[in-house]
Amino acid sequence: MEVGLTHYLAVSALLFCLGLFGVLTRRNAVAILMGIELILNAANINFVAFNKYVSPGAVSGQIFALVVITLAACEAAVGLALVMAAYRGLETAYVDEINLMKW
Amino acid sequence: MLLDWLYVAVFAIVGLVLAGLPLVIVWLLAPRIDYPQKRSTYESGVVPFGQAWAQFNIRYYIFGLVFVVFDVEVIYLYPWAVVFKDLGAFAFVEMVIFLTILMVGLAYAWRKGALEWV
Amino acid sequence: MGKLAVFIILSCVTLIPAVIVVTSRNMVRAALSLVPTFLGVTGLYVTLDAEFVAGIQVLIYAGAITVLILFVIMLTEGGTGLRVRQMNAQTKLGALVAFGMAVVLIAFTTATRWPVKAGTMPRYNAAAVGNAFLTSYALVFEVTSLVLLVSLIGAIIIARREE
Amino acid sequence: MNWLIEIGKAAALCVVVFTFIAISVMVMVYAERKLSAWMQARIGPRHVGPQGLLQLIADTVKLLQKENIVPRQADYLVFSTAPLIVAVAALLDYVVIPLGKVGDTVLIVRDINIGVLYFAAMASLTVIGILTGGWASNNKYSLLGGLRSAAQMVSYEIPLGLSIICVAMLASTLSTVGIVEAQRGRWFIFQAFPFGFFAFVVFIIASTAETNRVPFDLPEAESELIAGYQSEYTGMRFSLFQLGEYGELFGMSAMAVVMFLGGWSGPRPVPPLLWFFIKTYALVFVMIWVRWTYPRFRIDQLLNLSWKFLLPVGLVNILGIGAWLILLR
Known part of the structure; x- marks a missing residue:
């Protein structure tokens, strides 16, 4: 059997859903961010796979992947800064305990 | 190209095995005599107290953060450097703009004292 | 055959540690499991002829973002978080949603007829990416630096607010 | 079948390289x-x-x-993985280092297209091993050493990357063999004077810091942190850390030779392979010399040197080489 576009899309879908599971069920904010990283990786696999199978010869998909990696880095930096700030203020990194605005 | 990376993968796997091998030899050769003092944490001879896993120092994070941003900047320089000679002055101007914007960030971090270890 | 075997191995290297990432109670182990996941994705990029992106994936994800995450875990969690519940009340619901999503996505991708074209990718990947970045995607390139600047400033302000 | 032969060849090469590193x-x-x-x-x-x-x-x-001691409160799994990561990361560096030339064949494991980027990426994996090793020991000194080490290594990765980019600009390629061949006329250290030289100096300083050697050995500072992240490691696990560290030292020196000192090239009668080793060991000697000459930095001085001196110098270097390439060629 030849490895085709669908194979990559399936792996990416599974990775996406694992990330989604992490985001939905984790209590720790850092763990949620890790789930988001998995989701972004899944998206990147899609970009690069479409690049190869749908528009070979150009590198637009890879450019997109690079931009997504950049954004992932920025997201991690800002998101983790928020976690640090929350931990300093509220002494917890668990999202269900950060409920000051719920009142 | 795939072949290059096949070598890399084999290197990683065989490397793990080879690095693990001495540990197996040690497991076969070395004595195993266990008593509580041996497996206690080493704190210069003083009886250890508390867990080490309770640290708090935000400065490490700040440096990690600045590092991530500049590391991402560096990845954009790689493809630019490769095609620089072909594209010439135009690419140079683009990179000057790119770097200037990031230098503002560096200047900001510097000014705000984010790069100080106090 | 060889390609399929490589693909299956890489998928396992990607997905099995990812399961540990989302389920482990020990946060450092979860973060450490991100590394094989990222390296597996790197391998997938290589099989997709995206050598440059693969290098960047190792450099940024495995070398930088993982380190940042480990920093934050070590600085906030006070270690493992082993004594604390790590899953929230909607674990079963979350699993159901994720599983349903997986079924839908895979059904969708296999059912669609993608406009697949045959062709070869450029041989010197880094040069191709550089050319594209500096000509057709010049605006993206410059805007990226703005995004980086803004996130740097924002993150510094947030992290240092109380000093 | 072809694949299997290649895998066998790769495994054999890996054993050779590993033995070489060990020796x-x-x-x-x-x-x-x-x-x-x-x-x-x-x-x-x-x-x-x-x-x-x-x-x-x-x-x-x-x-x-020697017995392998694992402290009672340590995280066993992470504790035993960390030294493996460090050793394997050092081993992977060697894939792209060209040792010399015999006839028309270059002695290199694989000439990967993105060679120097690959090198930087693999070198950056070491941080994870050191950080988690320090944490897993559950020892205050180890954790502090691991965190310090990580902060230091990530800080110096940026100047390291910037000087690699200077080389990539001069050579217009990322492949290590291509870089050596581009230096046939003149070594990069002498090109674009003085920027090539500055890039070399930045690379040497940053690689000393990356390998945690004096004067940048704060993470290990035996007088303050009792060897930092290594203090709970014994016997072979400790040696794996040492193997990774010295392996990285040799790898970094070899890379400096490849990128700035013309790799295997040199006057005729001496064979290329020997030239390469002479140059590399000369750099290793310089690093040892520095270690036994200078005292240790303080952590604020160390971070200042990276962020407030080497980083701006690296950026100016890139602009300088860019201007030089445009104006003088």
Whole structure:
């Protein structure tokens, strides 16, 4: 059997859903961010796979992947800064305990 | 190209095995005599107290953060450097703009004292 | 055959540690499991002829973002978080949603007829990416630096607010 | 079938490279002990074998018989993975280092297209091993050493990357073999004067810091942190850390030779392979020399040097080389 576009899309879908599971069920904010990283990786696999199978010869998909990696880095930096700030203020990194605005 | 990376993968796997091998030899050769003092944490001879896993120092994070941003900047320089000679002055101007914007960030971090270890 | 075997191995290297990432109670182990996941994705990029992106994936994800995450875990969690519940009340619901999503996505991708074209990718990947970045995607390139600047400033302000 | 043969070849090469690293690490440890003794007017190892040459074998055998102690409160799994990460990351560096040329064949494991980027990426994996190793020991000194080490290594990764980019600009390629061949006329250290030289200096300083050596050895600072992230490691696990560290030292020196000092090239009668080793060991000697000459930095000085000096210098270097390439060619 030849490895085709669908194979990559399936792996990416599974990775996406694992990330989604992490985001939905984790209590720790850092763990949620890790789930988001998995989701972004899944998206990147899609970009690069479409690049190869749908528009070979150009590198637009890879450019997109690079931009997504950049954004992932920025997201991690800002998101983790928020976690640090929350931990300093509220002494917890668990999202269900950060409920000051719920009142 | 795939072949290059096949070598890399084999290197990683065989490397793990080879690095693990001495540990197996040690497991076969070395004595195993266990008593509580041996497996206690080493704190210069003083009886250890508390867990080490309770640290708090935000400065490490700040440096990690600045590092991530500049590391991402560096990845954009790689493809630019490769095609620089072909594209010439135009690419140079683009990179000057790119770097200037990031230098503002560096200047900001510097000014705000984010790069100080106090 | 060889390609399929490589693909299956890489998928396992990607997905099995990812399961540990989302389920482990020990946060450092979860973060450490991100590394094989990222390296597996790197391998997938290589099989997709995206050598440059693969290098960047190792450099940024495995070398930088993982380190940042480990920093934050070590600085906030006070270690493992082993004594604390790590899953929230909607674990079963979350699993159901994720599983349903997986079924839908895979059904969708296999059912669609993608406009697949045959062709070869450029041989010197880094040069191709550089050319594209500096000509057709010049605006993206410059805007990226703005995004980086803004996130740097924002993150510094947030992290240092109380000093 | 072809694939299987290639895999077999790769595995054999891996064993060869690993043995090479192990032996060269032993040589470097011996050299370090002898040179430090010489610089301090001592004698150094001399009892085992002629001039103490067999001391290395004795040490290895001794280490193989040492018990592997895991502290009671440590995280066993992470504790045992960390040294493996460090050793394998150092091993992976060697894939792209070209050692010389015999006839028309270049002695290199694989000439990967993105060679130097690959090198930087693999070198950056070491941080994870050190950080988690320090954490897993559940020792205050270890954790502090691990965090410091990580902060230091990530800080110096940026200047390291910037000087690699200077080389990529001059050579217009990322492949290590391509870089050596682009230096046929003139070594990069002498090109675009003075920027090539500055890039070399930045690379050497940053690689000293990346390998956690004096004057940048705060993470290990035996007088403050009792060897930092390594303090709970014994026997072979400890040696794996040492292997990774010295392996990285040799790898970084070799990379500096490849990128700035013309790799294997040199006047005729001496074979290229020998030239390469002469240059690399000369750099290793310089690093050992520095170690036994200078005192340790303070952490604020160390971070200042990276962020407030090397980073701006690196950026100016890139602009300088860019202007030089445009105006003078």
